[in-house]
Amino acid sequence: MDAGLALMIASLSKAxxxxxxxxxxxxxxxxxxxxxxASSGDTGAAEVWDPIETPNRFVFAINRxxxxxxxxxxxxxxxxxxxxxxxxxxxxxxxxLGEPVTAINEVFQGDPSRAAxxxxxxxxxxxxxxxxxxxxxxxxxxxRTKEDAGQTIGMWAGKGVEPENGGFYLVLPLVGPSNxxxxxxxxxxxxxxxxxxxxxxxxxDWWWFSVPRFGLTVVDARSRTMFALxxxxxxxxxxxxxxxxxxxxxxxxxxxxKREKANTQSELERRDxxxxxx
Amino acid sequence: MPLLASRRVLLGLVAAGTVxxxxxxxxxxxxxxxPAADLVSSTxxxxxxxxxxxxxxxxxxxxxxxxxxxxxxxxYMGQSSLGANWNKTNEAQxxxxxxxxxxxxxxxxxxxxGQYEGxxxxxxxxxxxxxxxxxxxxxxxxxxxxxxKLEWEVRDAGRGLRITDVKIEGVSxxxxxxxxxxxYIQNNGGTVEPLINELEARAAR
Numbered sequence: 001m002d003a004g005l006a007l008m009i010a011s012l013s014k015a016x017x018x019x020x021x022x023x024x025x026x027x028x029x030x031x032x033x034x035x036x037x038a039s040s041g042d043t044g045a046a047e048v049w050d051p052i053e054t055p056n057r058f059v060f061a062i063n064r065x066x067x068x069x070x071x072x073x074x075x076x077x078x079x080x081x082x083x084x085x086x087x088x089x090x091x092x093x094x095x096x097l098g099e100p101v102t103a104i105n106e107v108f109q110g111d112p113s114r115a116a117x118x119x120x121x122x123x124x125x126x127x128x129x130x131x132x133x134x135x136x137x138x139x140x141x142x143x144r145t146k147e148d149a150g151q152t153i154g155m156w157a158g159k160g161v162e163p164e165n166g167g168f169y170l171v172l173p174l175v176g177p178s179n180x181x182x183x184x185x186x187x188x189x190x191x192x193x194x195x196x197x198x199x200x201x202x203x204x205d206w207w208w209f210s211v212p213r214f215g216l217t218v219v220d221a222r223s224r225t226m227f228a229l230x231x232x233x234x235x236x237x238x239x240x241x242x243x244x245x246x247x248x249x250x251x252x253x254x255x256x257x258k259r260e261k262a263n264t265q266s267e268l269e270r271r272d273x274x275x276x277x278x
Numbered sequence: 279m280p281l282l283a284s285r286r287v288l289l290g291l292v293a294a295g296t297v298x299x300x301x302x303x304x305x306x307x308x309x310x311x312x313p314a315a316d317l318v319s320s321t322x323x324x325x326x327x328x329x330x331x332x333x334x335x336x337x338x339x340x341x342x343x344x345x346x347x348x349x350x351x352x353x354y355m356g357q358s359s360l361g362a363n364w365n366k367t368n369e370a371q372x373x374x375x376x377x378x379x380x381x382x383x384x385x386x387x388x389x390x391x392g393q394y395e396g397x398x399x400x401x402x403x404x405x406x407x408x409x410x411x412x413x414x415x416x417x418x419x420x421x422x423x424x425x426x427k428l429e430w431e432v433r434d435a436g437r438g439l440r441i442t443d444v445k446i447e448g449v450s451x452x453x454x455x456x457x458x459x460x461x462y463i464q465n466n467g468g469t470v471e472p473l474i475n476e477l478e479a480r481a482a483r
Contacts, residue, residue: 047457235386236454237476241461245454253448 048179048248050169059171060240066174067222075222087223089133090216095144096125096132097213100194105147109155109258117142149192150185154255157181163255164248174218177247312404314412314432317439321349322399325387330394343384351433351440352380358442359455360470363463367470375470378477385481396421399428410434411442 050056078087099122106115121137121144129136138144154163167180178186190196199209229243236242324345332338346352356376357364367375402415414430431443443452459473466472 047460231386231390232454235382236458237473238458238461238465242454242458245457246449249449249453250447253445256448 048169048244049165049167050244052168052170056169056171057240059173063171063174063176071218071222072226075219075226078219079223079226087220090220091224092125092129092135093132094213094217094220095135095146096122096129097195098146098193099125101189101192102145102147104192105149105152105189106145108149108152109147114145118145148182148185149188150182150251151255151258153181153185154251155258163252163259166248166251169244169248177243179248179251182251312412313439314414314430315401315404317349317432317441318414318416318430319399319401321345321441324349326394334389339384339388342388343380346380346384346387349441351435351437351442352376352383353437354433354435354440354442355379355452358452359459361456361460363460363470371470371474374478375474378474378481381481382477 099118103115103118103122106112106118121142124137124140124142125132125135128134135144150166154161154166157163166182170178170180170183172178172183172186175186195213196210198204199206204210232242232246233239325342328338328341328345332341353376356372356379359379360367360375364372398419400417400419402417404415405413407413410433412432414432416428416430418426418428420426427447429445429448430441431445432439433442434440435442443450445451462473462476463470
């Protein structure tokens, strides 16, 4: 009887695995097909794939309410009352804490020399820049880059997958617009971030590190997106759809830039063609 | 609402708003010979003069509307922004739609900026593409903050060389409108009439 049960479980789990595999393949195929459609127009993407639009709109509505009551007012005060240099230093500080994640992603994007520059930036700004409050590295000729795992995934997703196609569209609580690709990237970035790992490893008091970092990130990000989001909201008839489109296009642009840079083969072909013309 | 999404995205979205063709004086001798680049430069120069000379209000809006009428192909943009739904409309609806969109755009652009804040536009590479489209790359330099990447789509769709789209950090105005309009149409019975009514109501406000 035990053997029978084990067999049953085994076959069941096999069936489940097969089912998961099949649906994953189906999803991938569907994504590719939809992505393919997206590339036909001259301006890029057609409609964003949004199979869970109803729950997405629900989360979107909650986000807007929370934003209206709690976050936007704080961001307005921050923008209008905190001196400009202080805001800049807060941004530098947060950017500096994000450098290791960018460096790791740059390694996985096949650009170790850029990753080295990012780490150099991190060490220069953490010391000479007083724990990142001042971005002195830029004035030393090391401009800032920002990479995330969503971009890394998008870059390696393959030729058949348009950068506009990040899997299904997803509205995350508090975070806002995302998709399967970028939400996965967000989790990866969280997991590899030394400034998420260290506080746990060394048992730092989260009240003095993680909470202020999180709070500042929210306020800083919201104050900087205020103008764009207000504008988009005021000038659209369906804010949800307009933001969905704008988000997808912006992400695609970043990923497309990565791919074109990394595609040495096409670069070589281009040079060959130039040589032939000459 | 979107709060913690990656900073690049947020920057991009900020850019999407911070920028418009409005606030752009021009410095582009390198590509001055190209007609597409010229069109972008002169449009930016004209817009900046208007913003400098007029405070926000009806006068500015009217002046902006004239720029839109002479430098942009509004009919082409309007048709693109309706996408497949364009074929569902009759002549009268098209005329009403285009008029409402024009007013909406003029108002949006004239309200977007309180006053001129020293931005300059650097026109860069011009890439000719298939079917007579030119992509004009440019950079909006701000007095504080990162420069913003602007891409202009210029083409001759039967009305001379005109601007038919502006991409801000990769976000196309026409594309975003199309998604916006299409979603509104789908959620309002699948016909264009409710959208036109809504746009007209907004224009009258």
